[in-house]
Amino acid sequence: MFGKKVKFKKAKTPSKIKLISKYVVLEPININKHAKDLYVNFSKDKINTIWTYLPYGPFNSYGSFKKWLKSFCLNKDPFFYAIYSKRHKQYCGMVSYLRITQEHGSIEVGHINFSPLLQNTTEGTDTMYLMMKHAFEVLGNRRYEWKCNNLNTSSKNAAKRLGFKFEGVFRQMFVFKGRNRDSAWFSIIDKEWKKIKQGYLKFLSSKNFDKNLKQKRKLKFY
Numbered sequence: 001m002f003g004k005k006v007k008f009k010k011a012k013t014p015s016k017i018k019l020i021s022k023y024v025v026l027e028p029i030n031i032n033k034h035a036k037d038l039y040v041n042f043s044k045d046k047i048n049t050i051w052t053y054l055p056y057g058p059f060n061s062y063g064s065f066k067k068w069l070k071s072f073c074l075n076k077d078p079f080f081y082a083i084y085s086k087r088h089k090q091y092c093g094m095v096s097y098l099r100i101t102q103e104h105g106s107i108e109v110g111h112i113n114f115s116p117l118l119q120n121t122t123e124g125t126d127t128m129y130l131m132m133k134h135a136f137e138v139l140g141n142r143r144y145e146w147k148c149n150n151l152n153t154s155s156k157n158a159a160k161r162l163g164f165k166f167e168g169v170f171r172q173m174f175v176f177k178g179r180n181r182d183s184a185w186f187s188i189i190d191k192e193w194k195k196i197k198q199g200y201l202k203f204l205s206s207k208n209f210d211k212n213l214k215q216k217r218k219l220k221f222y
Contacts, residue, residue: 014097023213035066036062037091041115106143
């Protein structure tokens with residue numbers, strides 16, 4: 001038995017263009033432009049829970065945060081964006097594409113770090129929609145991945161809410177901060193995107209929110 005024949009050449013890589021949606025703008029990281037807002041807004045998490053499952057951070061000074069941005073966040077893979085909230089008029093978080101495999105059309109969303117201003121908000125969902133839409137419709141990927149620590153229940157629940165399907169757990173995949181990490185894997189594939197996109201468009205419609213961006217209808221894909 002062989003796999004089905006596919007007419008596929010290769011996906012494109014992310015480029016340094018802004019991704020613009022209704023509630024957010026994603027801008028490729030520019031340290032001089034983004035670092036101050038990001039550090040200030042990340043620092044609003046006084047107990048540093050946003051860094052628990054990330055392999056870096058927290059940062060105890062603006063200088064150390066800028067140094068990390070310069071050393072880690074200006075590469076082609078992972079390819080980082082700063083998240084600008086139109087409502088708050090400031091940069092409130094970061095997100096990246098990674099594990100970019102052009103020849104297979106596979107790309108992952110990760111290094112997701114939402115400051116308290118973005119957590120559990122319409123802007124956060126809009127960010128995920130914008131990244132997903134760009135990955136499939138502009139970059140031409142066949143597969144969109146989400147990977148997280150298997151102990152990170154919030155991340156696993158978020159993946160399911162956003163339309164990803166659970167694929168399994170890779171045991172003892174990493175050692176981060178001196179601790180074992182088993183990784184839970186999720187994905188969306190291109191043939192699922194059309195239906196998932198319609199769910200996002202209904203959810204993100206202006207009719208679905210009051211003046212404070214409080215949702216009337218939950219995100220659904222059926």
